[in-house]
Amino acid sequence: MDAFAANPLLWIVPISGVVAVLVAAYFAYDVLGSDTGTPAMQEVAGAIYEGAVAFINRQYRTIALLALGGTVVIAAVIYFFETAPGVSPAELAIKTGIAFLVGAACSMASGIVGMFVAVKSNLRTAAAAQHSVADALRISLRGGAVSGILVVGLSLIGVFVMFVAYGGFAHPEQAPFTIVGFGFGASFVALFAQLGGGIYTKAADVGSDLVGKIEAGIPEDDPRNAGVIADLVGDNVGDCAGRGADLFESTAAENIGAMILGVAIYAVTGNVAWIIFPLVVRGFGLVASVIGIFTVRGSETRDPMSSLNIGYYITATLSALGMILVTYLMLNEKGGWYYFAGAGIVGILTSVAFVFITQYYTSGAWRPVKEIAEASKTGPATTIISGLAVGFETTFSSVITIAIALFASHWFGEQWGTLTGLPHGGIYGTAVATMGMLMSAAFILAMDTFGPITDNAGGVASMSGASLETRERTDRLDAVGNTTKALTKGYAVASAALAAFLLFSAYLDKVAQITGKPFDTVNLAKVDVFIGGLIGAMLVYFFSSLAIRAVGKSASAIIEEVRRQFREDPGIMAGTTRPDYARVVDLTTQSALKNMIPPGVIAIITPIIVGVVLKAEAEAALLMVGTMAGVILATVLNNGGGAWDNAKKYIESGMLKDDAGNVLGKGTLAHAAAVVGDTVGDPFKDTAGPSLHVLIKLLATITLVLAPLFV
DSSP states (O other): OHHHHHOGGGGHHHHHHHHHHHHHHHHHHHHHTSOOOOHHHHHHHHHHHHHHHHHHHHHHHHHHHHHHHHHHHHHHHHHHHOOBTTBOHHHHHHHHHHHHHHHHHHHHHHHHHHHHHHHHHHHHHHHHTTTOHHHHHHHHHHHHHHHHHHHHHHHHHHHHHHHHHTTTTTSTTTHHHHTHHHHHHHHHHHHHHHHHHHHHHHHHHHHHHIIIIIIIOOOTTOTTOTTHHHHHHHIIIIIIIIHHHHHHHHHHHHHHHHHHHHHHHHHHHOOTHHHHHHHHHHHHHHHHHHHHHHTOOOOSSSOHHHHHHHHHHHHHHHHHHHHHHHHHHHSOGGGOHHHHHHHHHHHHHHHHHHHHHHHHHHSTTSHHHHHHHHHGGGOHHHHHHHHHHHHHHHHHHHHHHHHHHHHHHHHHHHHHHHHHOOSOHHHHHHHHHHHHHHTTHHHHHHHHHHHHHHHHHHHHHHHTTOOHHHHHHHHHHHHHHHHHHHHHHHHHHHHHHHHHHHHHHHHHHHHHHHHSSOOOOOOTTSHHHHHHHHHHHHHHHHHHHHHHHHHHHHHHHHHHHHHHHHHHOTHHHHTSSOOOHHHHHHHHHHHHHHHTHHHHHHHHHHHHHHHHHHHHHHHHHHHHHHHHHHHHHHHHHHHHHHHHHHHHHHHHTTOOBOTTSOBOOTTSHHHHHHHHHHHHHHHIIIIIHHHHHHHHHHHHHHHHHTHHHHO
């Protein structure tokens, strides 16, 4: 209690955690108590739920076994290679192993919560869409908010509890290094969860679309398509469960990295506030996100995206006020608090900038998506060329924004250092900016989960034979959901870039702590160091290749199965017999779980081999260059894929016209070309791209935890 007395703002951490649980429970009660629609809707939703639960059970059993093996390996490495003052090797190994296991368990729980609520919300959203867009928006956003609020709250409380349990207030200079295993465990699970879910969802989507839309000429989500249920299941296990685990590990790993950087200033000032600041400011961000979600109001006439944007701007404004208050009360060394407030606001503005950038490149209201739709008039080849060009183009604005954020936040920190005469201000400024970005994580994740919920709602409405008005309402929300899913990926890339810089610095500090020598330079002129950097860049592309190839392999199996069912049972197309949905779900599950292992193992083993063979400086180069390549490639894959997807939606909504003013909609050659482009983009934006966010942070946490191996 002495720590709370010395830093009263620390109370916001447990308070915000309790608020998060209560609000999430209220939203869950509100959603689950809503109308469940017609019996036909309930039947479709039941099949989706059954398939999603079956996949999650099988996937997480596999991941749990991998995590148990990882725990043993990490504990052994720590026991034999690392020492810490006042802690025996056995105690240090046990603590790190437990932290890894707890982080892994929390990450798995985050994914399961996200998936469970989403599959219960889709039916309620479809039922509400029978009456109004406003009700459907409220239910789908609140369904997403259950996941967003709980995941972020669980991350915050998890790091806080581990910090306290490992003697954070008795030995604050040691605890952040000890709990790094928590972030590693979260990253470990998130990588496999994102890979497995991403492979599943896109294999089902690609297989279902190519046979259904292109070959059979039937609408999307037509109940005659045997791949449709697998496709709808995929939205939940990839976009909900996978993303929940992804953002859990993002917030946990970045939080711990910022706390580690605070140790250096604590060593000079003796003020523990520098270490616990990231926890406190994220508590304020969680409360701001909750308020922002409550302010979203749907309308029958207004674009749903406008309502979501208003809620996000309110969240960002409250976050900025919270950042100013916390820096003033906690980081006011010699009156220099305002420099860190500036750094934090830079982080908040960066997240806003990425919302605009992603909307510009993936929304049908702007030039890039319209350009791809126009290109579809001349066939699939020009559609793919145009989409690739848009994906590559997005790197310019994204990288410039990240560069400005890093430069500005570092500059603010350096000015603080000049004013106070204290060291490490520049790098701590980037940590504060990263925390600023993470303040709105709960709202962003709520918007992300909103996307697959509305997508599923459209599928439920279509397969159950709902009215045209109902389908039009779900289509309006689905189009917005495509954009919100893309927003989350842009947000994740930006936060990964800022976080990677602070985690890279934390790794340098960890090596210096182990060796007792300064380590602040990575010399690329050394052959072994250059090789480490080159391997880091290669890993990003090779990993993406394996992820995309896995989707192609799995999709091929699904295509053959759906074709077989059409061929052997003519009653399916006639609507007199029911396709074997369960067969496709089972095929997709087997393929996804088998194909998620190789890229995941490659991602974990490569940095370990480089560090062991080429040592600490080469490992730093791998981390640094791999991060740069990963951020840029993830931007290409996420935004390029999102633009292809919404170009297809743009055409399906009747917005594309020929020179004579005739609408080129569903069933035209332009639409077929756009479907091909969307199919190419699917594994980009929902498998490889999101998995790269996790890879970037996994590289950082691996190097931090296993640093003793590399010196």
